[in-house]
Amino acid sequence: MVAVSVVCIYLVAGAALARLLLPRLRMTARLWLGLSASVFLMMWLPALCAFVFGYTIQGELIALALLGLFVLCGYFLRDKRERRMADEVDKRTIRLILTLALPFLIYFCFVQYTHILRPVDGGYNTGQATYGDLPLHLGIASSLRGAKLPSDYSIFPGQRLAYPFLTDSLSTTLMIFGLPLGASIRLAGALMFGLVACGVIILACRWTSSKGAAVLTVLLLFLNGGLGFLYAFDMAGVSLGQMGQNQLQQGVWLDRLKNIVDGWYQTPANHAEFSTYNLRWSNILVDLFLPQRTFLGGWMALLPCLYLTYEMFQEKQGLRTTLFLGLMAGGLPLIHTHSFLALGLCTLGWLALDFIKQKRLNIFIILYGVIAVALALPQLFTFTFGQVGASDSFLRLSFNWVNGEGGLKDSVLFFYLKNIGLPFLLFILSLFEKNSHWRFLYMGALFIWLPAEFIAFQPNIYDNNKLLYVAYLLVLPGVSEYALMLYKKLKGVGARRLIAALCCFVMFVSGGLALIREAKSDYSMFSAADCETAAWVEENTEQDALFVTDTNHLNPVSALAGRRIVCGPSLWLYWHGFDIAKRESDLRLFYENPELGKDIPKKYGASYILLSPDELYRYSVDEQALFDRYEIAFESEDGSTIIFEAP
Template sequence: MAGLACAAYLFGGLALSFRFFKGEGRAARLLLGGVWATVFCAVLPALWAFLWGFTAQANLCAAGTALVLGAACLPWGRFGRARGLPRFWRLSRREVPLLMTVGLLCAVAFTLTFTHVLRPDAAGALHSGQSTYGDMAMHLAFITSLAETGRFPPVYPLLAGEVPIGYPFLCETNSAGLYALGMDLRFSYILPMLLAMGCVFLGAYLLFRRMARGDARKAVLCTLLFFVGGGFGFAYFLDLLRSDPGNFTRIFTAFYETPTNYTSHNVLWVNPICDLMIPQRATLFGWAVLFACLYLLYRAAFEGQRRYFLPLGLLAGCLPLIHTHSFLALGIISLVLFLRAAAKGRCRWGALKPYLAYGALALCLALPQLFAFTFRQSSAEGFLRLHLNWANTQDEYLWFYIKNIGLTFLLLIPAFLHADARNRWFYLAGLPILILCEFVVFQPNTYDNNKLLYVWHLLGCGIVGILLVDVYDRLRGIRGRVYIAALTLTALCLSGVLTLGREAVSDYELFSSASVKAAAFARESTPPQARFLTADNHNNAIASLAGRDILCGSGSYLYFHGVDYAEAHAALRQLYEQPTNELLEQWGIDYVLIGAYERGGYAVEEDFYARSFPVVYDDGQGTLIYDVRTRAVG
């Protein structure tokens, strides 16, 4: 059933794209079709869930809706004329660089995804990579909770299932829907990511090709600069290489000591594939939509395709609960281009009307999401505050960006001066993002401003890549230009390549075999709405794999989401170390887990539970689950 739902979303997205973007090349139509499919898979189940909860029925209706939308877009009167199909699929030389670039990036990202997401070992434990060791457990908890409990709008399963989620949860509904329809948890997590990754890579390439006026070489270089490029962080590991080879090899063995993520030396400009797209689902799905929106915006603002403002408004309006940062970044860029159109057209109605219609449509769709969910979270302590110079804590201002972004940053000014008028404006439209992020922080974690900064960086890579190819062409006839180009490319990409290499060999056990077995019991033998008392370890299998509510999860998740968890966290310790029936009743605990994390984190009063409640699960190796619903309070 889940496979049929996937096919329905793909069919609906592609049919919509092929119907309304006839003037685009096949790559652009495939991109936009994939993006619409991604949006359908995330948004439609949520819309139906408002009626029936997040159930299999709601997800089947969502897939049916996508199927109907796709069928409505088919050219029913022209089925007998399919002569264009063979021509559509015929490979042209122009598309070879696209296929090679996007194919290479997809191969890298797909491989890392399959090795980093719940990879089982022979003993039954589940493994992750370096980048997914932190965030994946949280995403799994949201996904399994939605599918298991059917509650919608969703709540935090990591805080007793009582606090509404303000996090952009539409990055989870796609996988939760597939899981609810019977797909394996691992593949329901991975499958939507693969489509989104393809859309991100293809969207960036096509945007860069537009900026480069069709020059494939420039598009390839710009794409590599963004996804593989890095700063001068590699220098920290090449220093003293001859006397201490271990200084270099620790890139591949130490936890988060890479040329793009070396916090002790203030290197924070992480690789987009390793540290953003794979571990951060909101960023991945947000970029899939955002990059397509930027492509449409470029076509509409600079190439006269004003009819694209309508689909642009529809896609933009879906962004707040997919990735709020992407919505804000797109809004800033669009506002600057609106002001450009107003100045250029001297505020004539004809010049402003398309932008105003686009903005009105996007806001009509976005404002209900923002007021119902996003603003509720962002009003918490730590959100939206003044803070200077992003996450730089050690270096001079310019040196911080030079060593983090490298040659790409150094070449921004000459690249801007070299750019044509429309690319100058496009880069200028993204520049306020950098300025804003240098003075304002939007989340408790200051580092998270990079979700905005990378959109500015995307536009910078576009103009720098164009400059580098033009300089290379002007060096024609000069001996050694190939060596100069190779040296430049090495300086641009060495940090990124080393980071990708580190990620490829990383392997960490996320859930032990004992945790996996306990979670399987919880999922199969306890009610979906049951509340568990567990330790607050971030890799909590009861929450992540079984989809059950726990009293209090990891503070590293809850704090950065602006959730007040202090009372529940204090009660958690008391319930393990000084438990009473009254306290269990007060917090509505149904089951108590006692295992390695609980014994390691608390002085557990096991005698109380052993004499008071039945053991419903015992793996024979020290992991116990007590059913405490039989408590007597009096």
């Protein structure tokens, strides 16, 4: 398959670049950095070409030529020192990758299969985590085909696409080379998560002094969850709740477990009743990496940057490492802006601590920062800041993350204790140890946590967790080593293993339940008529055609066919800072009184009008007026969906 061959070309090129420029790094780290750079370049090179040629086959071929030029430059700039060979640390890392990263990757690929456009009875099904966010990413990936940059939102034409889109445009590239939409999303996701899982293990091995601590670090990240499970166990013999109200305590004994694994957002890691339980520390694997693809792409590029930044503080690195790091860091804003911010804050924290100790600034860190900022500023000014400046809901003071909305629901420390659980308590206790390595990592975490604790960086304050999870990653090595230190100090205590088992249960049960729940979840996303409609739209309309439709987020025209619509859902657009009230009122007027609203399709440049069960559900549609005024261009086999041509 052509798309797979193109992926392989990028992977080989990235591995070659790392081999040429970073020969003195450990073999496992070097290979991982090279493969991460491959996916990074597969996002960025077609995007650069798209400013001139659009996302077209011509642009993609030129991007491949640029890739060859990158490798050629890498050859001429190569580090001629002898390549570092694999040692026992590399072998241990490979074993951990096979025993830890591979199982998590298999799980991730499974839930991608069940959640991303899984064919069922002519339609597509999804899972709980992806029900809300997936159509946004499908729409961006499918709408960018043929589009030049900068492009508009396909769900809000006239407004520049400022949402970090490079993770989704990776799937656009795969589609251009022949993969269908669902397969392109799944392949890109598998590539990125595989690199993230390997990266977490490589960082854990670098940041801890034992295999046990590295393993615990990885598990605490991917199985995070907190103490919310205690609500489900509390008074389990008495039903204290009902559907939608105190539901985590609905039923008795096994009924409560069934509610967790079968109910809509009933897991103790991320419960739907925010005001009742205040459980918001979502499991990072199924609630972030799986549905929030920009977060996944951000970590794919962020982890290599953290690794190289750390190395630059530990021992002198050359100009090649600085350039490699500066390039990847500078490309982060259009992949994931929060990851770029987290990296910058972490670097500042480490730089401040290093300056206090060394009484001088690390010139290579300064150079890396200059390169990264120089590359990032055009992205921020061209895309990000325009959207931020258009809304007053970005950048505001907000204390204690989501706990502080409308006044503290829990005390500050108890909020973090019940949400993060035992790792938070171990972190607090570890602060009393005089361990310079832990404190170095903690300083980076502190510089991320403080702004995230006091400032909302976007309309949805919950999204500050995209900063907080990076801080969490940075404290986990110290937490893991401290936990194992306590275990060793219990030597001679007969119940030591039982204590350890109970601690593991407390740390992993909420996250484990989240993984089980997600693997079981199954919901209809697009009907057979939706898929039939999308297929007709793709085959019979121009790529830039615009449709009048309902604002439902499960829109086959925008999500599956990648066509523009007048207005998408507030579910996304409100949190992106847009005021959509006028377009919503125009759509209501048009569907409920087509005669009075006859100029609305022309106002927005629409060529087609969709009439489906969604429009009939949301509006009191004057169907007869639509049939009298407009010609039918398409009708689904079951008659439920009709597309009219707008003159």
